[in-house]
Amino acid sequence: MENKFRAGVVQFDVECGRIEANLEKISGYLETLASEKVSLVVLPEMFSCSFDNENLKGHSKSTQKIIEKLSYFALDYRMAIAGTLPEQEEGLIFNTMVFIDTDGKIKGKYRKLHLFRLTGEHLYYTAGNKIVTVDSTLGRIGLMTCYDLRFPELARSLFLNGAQLIVISAQWPEHRKEHWEALVRARAIENQLFMVCSNRTGTEAGLAFPGLSMIADPMGKVIAHAGNTDSCAFAEINPDAVKDMRTLIPCITDRRVEVYG
Incomplete structure (x- = not known):
């Protein structure tokens, strides 16, 4: 990342099986964020x-x-867009994040690595097997999905691959909302990067979802928060914040990989 830009998060009640209704909601939020000159939306x-x-x-x-x-939309608004949706290949279904750059081109696809067994994801989806960073017009960005947030190894791998910002799409439930904010901030702090994280609202299959989409800076400070209703939020991403934090506390230099095993 070289230049400042605005990143945004969108949260809404994702209606089960109702593709057109969901896309209509998304188009409205994209228009709103475009009017605020937002360059990345999750x-x-x-x-x-x-x-x-x-x-x-x-x-x-x-x-x-x-x-x-x-x-x-990405090309028209000059806006990068990331989010996950079902992808089928050779009869297998993946929970795939697509990253569309500001020129409207797909810069990367990431298949969710960690499937959430508690809700039976492993019965319907196939896990991915690749870690993905994308070299976008905005900089090098790492991709993660929901349950991945609990695995610091993945975020650290993205950090080591040069990511200065990680995007996360999630359906994280209300009764574990404390984990959500703590883990978002922890991943930002330990990897000295920005976290741009979208979580849904509403209820589905007996689960309530709190929203609480947020953006955290390399200090772990929450610089944008969407609250707990259908809404969007955005914040300025300053690449100097990454550079300054990594210079002040040079974790990448001080790692003891020869000891970790």
């Missing part, structure tokens, strides 16, 4: 259809058209 996990797991193969047939629509 959407919730499975933003197109939520975890409508029994119908994933059908929903995945719409994925390419959805990506094309978002690419149009």
Whole structure:
């Protein structure tokens, strides 16, 4: 990252199986954030259809058209867009984050590495096997999804791959909301980078979702917060904050990899 820019997060009640309704909500938020000159927007996990797991193969047939629509918005608004939706390949379904750059082109796809067994994700989805950073027009950005947040090894790998900012799409429930904020801030602090994290609102399958989408800076300070209703928020991303923090406390230099094993 070389220049300052604005990053935003979107949160809404992702309606299970209702692709058009969800896309209509998203288009409204993108327009709002574009009016604020936001250059990067992160959407919730499975933003197109939520975890409508029994119908994933059908929903995945719409994925390419959805990506094309978002690419149009990205190019029109000069805005990078990231979020996850179902992707099918050779009969397997993946929870895939797509990163569309400000030129409307796909710069990277990341398949969720850590599937959440507590809600049976492993029964419907195939786990990814690659760590992904993208070299975007905004800088080098790492990609993560929801449960990945609990695995510091992944965020550290993105840091070591040169990421100065990590985006996260999530469906993180109300009753673990304390973990959400603590982990977002911890990943920012320990890797000295920005975290831009979107979480949904609403209820589904007996679970309530609090929103609480946020952006944390390399000090771990929350610099944007979307509250607990359908909304969006944004903050300025200053690459000097990453550089200054990594110079002040040079964790990458002081690591003792020969001891860690």
